[in-house]
Amino acid sequence: MRDFHSITVTRNEQKELVIHNPTSYPFIGKGLQGAVFKLSDDSCVKIFFKREVAKQEKEAMLKGRGLPSMPKLFESGHNYIVMEYIDGPSLRDYLQDHGTITESITRQIVFMKREMKRLGFTNLDICVSRHIFVDNQQILKTVDHANVYKQKPIPIRLLNTLSELGLIDLFLQQVKDMDQEFYSEWKNYVHARRSQYED
Ligand SMILES: Nc1ncnc2c1ncn2[C@@H]1O[C@H](COP(=O)(O)OP(=O)(O)O)[C@@H](O)[C@H]1O
Ligand SMILES: [Mg+2]
Numbered sequence: 726m727r728d729f730h731s732i733t734v735t736r737n738e739q740k741e742l743v744i745h746n747p748t749s750y751p752f753i754g755k756g757l758q759g760a761v762f763k764l765s766d767d768s769c770v771k772i773f774f775k776r777e778v779a780k781q782e783k784e785a786m787l788k789g790r791g792l793p794s795m796p797k798l799f800e801s802g803h804n805y806i807v808m809e810y811i812d813g814p815s816l817r818d819y820l821q822d823h824g825t826i827t828e829s830i831t832r833q834i835v836f837m838k839r840e841m842k843r844l845g846f847t848n849l850d851i852c853v854s855r856h857i858f859v860d861n862q863q864i865l866k867t868v869d870h871a872n873v874y875k876q877k878p879i880p881i882r883l884l885n886t887l888s889e890l891g892l893i894d895l896f897l898q899q900v901k902d903m904d905q906e907f908y909s910e911w912k913n914y915v916h917a918r919r920s921q922y923e924d
Contacts, residue, residue, distance in 0.1 A: 729805070734760050734772045742774060753810075756855070758782075758871060768799055769810040776803050778871045785870035788844055794837045794867045811866040816857040817886055826892045831899040833865045835907060838880065841873070850877035853886045879914050888915065 733745045742755050750762040750770070759773040773779040783806050789795040796809035813819075820826055838849050851857055856869045887893040893915055901908045 729762060729764065729770045729772070730802075732760075732762065732770075732772050734774050734804075736774055754855075756869060758869075763810055764807065765810070767810050768807055770805050770807045772805045779804050779806065781873075782806060782869075782871040785846070785873045789841070789846075789870065792837070792840050794833070794865050795870075796866055796868060809866075811858045811860055811868065813858045813860045813866070815854045816859055816865065817854040817890075819859040820853075820887075820890055820892060826887070826896050826899070828899055829863065830859075830865065831896055832903060834880075834883070835900060835903045837865065837867070838907060839904065846873040848873050848875040848877045849880045850875075850882055851880060852882050857883075879910060881914070884911055884915055885918075888918070 729748060729750060731747050732750070735743045735745075737743050740757075742757070742760055744752065744755065744760045746752060746762065748762070750764055753761040753763050753769060755761065758775065758778045759771045761769050761771045763769050771779075771782070773782070779801070783798065783801045786795060786798045786806070786808070790798065796811055798806060798808050800807040814822070816830075820830075841849060851867060856867055858866045858868070860866055884893065887896050897908065897912055897915065900911060
């Protein structure tokens, strides 16, 4: 089998990624920056279009190393990172299937956001369908860490998804007992958005 270094990722005129994969490593997914391929049962490689984005993502993963939500980083090069493969549904699919949100999930979200702030990461927003997964031990895992320094203090997409799924009141009730500051920031956002729709 040819090794993953022979995979190339470029962009076309529409700025979509164009992937050339002469290996038999299965394609897992792609975004705007890179494409991910499964290397083994527990590892995958993300090949980046831009080297500087590979560097940003690697540095963020190193900074967050040891967080329960951070995939293990195994190896890196100029345009790639080899990391732990996360096996499980997206948080969105998981919550939709279960029809509720447990305290354990909420506690992990609060802990993750608190730890990100402590590390100086200013982007607390994250896509619940593409970037948070629930593994087979019910542990939340996050991917795509290149943009941790964007100024996004409110996890808007998480709160919007929870509203859509009808779980936001339960979630905020749980957060209230765990973190007063997040509770008031997130409640304010949800209430402001609600009154916008009611006007
Ligand atoms: N460690 C991983 N384990 C399993 N799937 C992953 C992993 N990293 C990324 N993916 C999948 O690949 C997709 C694209 O990766 P992502 O890091 O979001 O790329 P981009 O930076 O281009 O947006 C993700 O939405 C996710 O579905
Ligand atoms: Mg992405």
